[in-house]
Amino acid sequence: MSQNPDKPHSSEEKLNGLEDGQEESSDNPDQSIRKRIRQSAPGSPRGDTPKSSPSRPVSIEELMETAKGVTNMVLAHEIVVNGDFQIKPAELPEHSLEKKVRDIVHKAFWDCLEAQLKEDPPTYDHAIKLLGEIKENLLSFLLPHHTRLRNQITEVLDLDLIKQEAENGALDISKLVEFVIGMMGTLCAPARDEEIKKLKDIHEIVPLFRAIFSVLDLMKMDMANFAVSSIRPKLMQQSAEYERKKFQEFLEKHPNSLDLVTKWLQEAADDLTKLRSKALPSHCIDDGATGGVSTLCSTAVQNQAYLKLLKWDHGNRPFPETVLMDQTRFQEIQLELEQLLMIGTVLLVTFSAAGSALVDMPGFAEKIKTIVKVLLTGMHLMSFNLKESLATIGEKVCAEVNSCLSQHGFTPFSVEKETVLKGQIQAVASPDNTICKLIDSRIQKFLESYLASSHQKSLPAVPGGLGPIQRELEEIAVKYVRLVNYNKMVFSPYYDAILGKILAKEQSQPVGKPEES
Template sequence: MKSDKLLRMSEHPDDKPHPGDSKQTLPDGVDGADESVRKRIRQSTPSPQRLPRPQSSPPRFVSVDELMETAKGVTNMALAHEIVVNGDFQIKPPEMPEDSLENRVREIVHKAFWDCLSVQLSEEPPTYDHAIKLVGEIKETLLSFLLPGHSRLRNQIREVLDLDLIKQEAENGALDISRLAEFIIGMMGTLCAPARDEEIKKLKDIKEIVPLFRAMFSVLDLMKVDMANFAVSSIRPHLMHQSVEYERKKFQEFFEKQPNALDFVTQWLQEALEDLISQRNKNSLMAGEGAVGSEERAAPCPATIQNHAYLKLLKWDHLHRPFPETVLVDQPRFQEMQQELERLIIVGATLLVTYSASGPGVSSLAGFAEKLKMVVQVLLTDTHLPSFNLNEALATIGEKVCVEVTGCLAQCGFTPLSADKEIALKGQIQAIAGPDDPIRKLVDARIRAYLEAYLASGLHKSLPAVPGGLGPIQKELEEVAVKFVRLVNYNRMVFGPYYDAILGKILKPEGPLASVSS
């Protein structure tokens, strides 16, 4: 069995290499991931033609070389950030749509190559020119998987796959191509990750040379990706330790060339402060105290302002508002969490309305809440799609909920819902589509209060109590909260000095915004 293959490789470095230390495969894989991060940055960056930009210091002219170097630094920062923040980050093989021109051209070229190889091997005597080139490529790939200390395996590969010797054997009609293929398969089985054992086993069942070579190259491509991903997972702990300083340094380099690079961050924090002051005055009026000027009461502390600012990102208008520069790389993550929370608000409000209409008999039944929640979640799966219609979805949810409640009441011997109550329940569920619906606003406010309490407590303390009425969605809410707080805390570690400097200026307008060093 080979379940502990990676461990054995580290214990016996001359018998089996560590799959994550390939110096040749990692750059290729990382380049692919690097390009995906570049694309994400381009997609996440608002168009300057559509969005107004706050006025700050005048732009400074820089050379093209400086811009290119800065862009490269920001991209590297984004890639390092992606590896650290995204625990599921993986380099994936490139995939082209089946009907794309690139895929058709690729298939035509590959077919022509393998057809040529088949013709050469079927000649009398066989011609091995193409086959020897393939063996040379395989040899280099296998060698790239080895560490410098794996001298025995390296010598074995070079000895058996000696191209000069293979050419001589071919010229003298003594080449046994099947023997070479058998050695290659065996070496691939030695070097591959456990997840590829089944592919290696299938190679041994292929008897024809051309299909065998073609299958071997497919498996080798997968092994390259495996090597790159193992390397990424290996460097993640070390990268985590250094990434805060690295990201701050790269952003500082960008900030020095673009002095207005914090305009949207400043606007974001300013709005958070204004929100807090407005809410405080509103609470004072409700309490009969009268509005209090900001100069008569201490301003909210910087930590409170930052927490409120991060919560604002979960209600952001991504289509019409520029995202703050320091969190731009994580904009897709904040969007995803925003969509998850919107779904939870709808689910939570639907369950509250249903329990209120159907009575305590239904809500107290074990398992019914999960079943009902699953029904609602399935019908809200596509909320992230532009074509999604919430009103139509809630109309369907109302029908399904009434069926489930009626069945549950009948099964338990309770009084079924009357026709009027069913109509009222469907109407209440339909009303959740409106942003001013009181039940929806109640659930939204309680979720926000929970996230705010969790953010204030930090990750190292126990989770705050889930507000009343949110019990059915507690698990999903806690999962989102953990992701949100981790992302916020990491961002705060990287950009905390910038936030402190900006808030220092906002809270004390007469004080200049000093340059933040790395």
């Protein structure tokens, strides 16, 4: 399609289209996240969470206002942290009641339009209303300086004139539709050129109207997504303050909305207290501490707390309030790490069994990773049988090892050696597997080091044994630390206030006897 100087392309295009787009289903906060927000909101059962001031009675209006504030906060957060955020059309389930009702209503409308147009003489009441809606849609795509296009649309789609032509039997719908399609081609994104061409091949008026509205919906989403991408840089600058402000408003209405956060940070402090002499970095050591024992620092406790999120029992334990919007992302990272742990363990066992012959063999590690990853697909589903999958992995790995050894002039594994390797791979299913625990501890150590040095551009050195999975581990680490740093940026004032009280108590406790939470 040729370029048109009046074709909108500014970043100001249709910010109001975002409002239309929000009515569609999108990658923005889904219902499951909202459900978790409701479940973790004050008033939900909390078991052994810390006690706080009881919530005051609130009105329906206050609840609605709070819900709107939370929704807006989640939407802004989603746009910032999700670089692939896009508004998408709502897709109702195939056999759902909503879809059946919608289809029936739409069919009735289009049948009515077709019946009117087949009358003698034709009745254009519905058709004129549709042209009015099309006119509004086309005008909504324009910017203030698109004067010529606005004048063209207003002149050709003059509803008063169209009504007069219809009353006098002089209305030519086909010419109006031809103008509409041409204008849509001028205003649409290049990605929609194919849809515009298809419109020109439809000659029956009712199917053509339906197709026009379908393409207009796509164009509105394109405008909304363009607006989202345009505001993202500005939103990133302001979103931390915006989220903090919205959370503060929520907290003022529900004072006990930091109970889970308090418990989460307390547990992290208790974990570090037990190992304070070994685990704390040197910059956190307080030479004036009693007995020369290091004092916990806020940064170390926060990092430990974020590491705990990677071992969270999502099915039985509510997520801390301040990280609730990112629960799905933290859970995805947790699942990725669990699969990577299996892959790393199988690789370490395989290389240990094969010796130096295969360690530096080009492409061998990638083949094993591919085999393991494919066979562990769905490992977090209830129906997944880990033992059977590991048995299959053992067979495949042994076959690949023998093939590579033979190709490079080495002696293949004996039956006894194959049996040992298969047994070691199947043993990975045990929670007490020593090698699995070793790999897991090194992965956690790497993530801990990256959190502690996240202000540096370079990644920390990968611990021994993790070389074959270094690329995957670093990709996960970058994603994880970016999420953590943004969360710290938003909620650090709350963490500092809570940890100030926790650490004051910790310093007054005898060494090795953390306060019971």
